[in-house]
Amino acid sequence: MAEEAGASAAPVGGDGKMTMVVGVDESEHSYYALQWTLLHFFSPGQVQLYRLVVVTAKPTAASAVGLAGPGAADVLPMVEADLKRSSLRVIGKAKELCAQVSDAVFEVVEGDARNVLCEAVERHHAEMLVVGNHGYGAIKRAVLGSVSDYCTHHAHCTVMIVKKPKHKH
């Protein structure tokens, strides 16, 4: 189920450009990754070799909350509305950041981030996927799972991982 929040046409660019998918979520790390990408690949003076597709995953209410029992049916719509608002906010902020990119596509796709990003790569025939990472240590990654690790291994294209530096030098 994909809703295209941005105005755009068919996935294949008729202008011979390659496609780059950037995954964003609410974290500062992913906005940093988006900004880094814009700075180095989409800055106004440069020839744009890539078409930009910004994707955010909206988890389903059921997966986010995991409720069962009485009362679940009442809570789910609220959680759903909240999640939807949250993803629209993410995409809104991404749109602001990408103001100077002429033909960027913005998508909110429902599902788990891992699958959403890999599937977006397939759908757009992207040559590159860009993600930030939360800078979790090994244990946290094992417990919480790492979207960037998953994408590195499963996406069918080159993956660029942009980390927010811990300290400025």
Next chain:
Amino acid sequence: MEPERAVASSGPPGDGGAEASRGMAGAATMTKVVVAVDASEESLHALSWALDHVVRHHPGASLVVVHAQHPADHFVYPVAAHGLAYIPPTAMESMKKTQEENTRKVVARALEVCAQRQVTAKATVVEGDPKEAICQAVEDMHADLLVLGSRGLGMIKRALLGSVSDYLAHHASCPVLIVKPPKAHTKGTGNST
């Protein structure tokens, strides 16, 4: 080495922290791209991919090819896909020579790939555990981007499959670009990471 300020700043340059305000280190141009190579085809493919998709896009960028050589006193070597054998000290000399020869070949091949695309590149050889050595080199060189192939960056392929790229993706001091092998090779072998 200061990257040249592409944007003319109006006003006194007294505020040295102007760049930091953006949160991005250095100017907007990508000045240094580091590509890790070894004897594998995947890393050479990664180098070619980086040249075609990134370096081409940033004409001012300098490219450095990094090869991590296992330390000379490494007295085990892999046999077949996942065996290990210990070698006697007497054979160390010849092994060291072979290793240096291999390093030369790897570096020469990488530089040739760059030259084919009219890109002059520098080469660096680092010693020690590949992931830590490359990580350190990237930091020392203040690289803007590190490029790796997705597998094959270690001699003991099965055991370390993908772990060098995982390590660097999480520890390198700059963004990391991981290039997959061309599609023809990935499917069908059943070897998914």
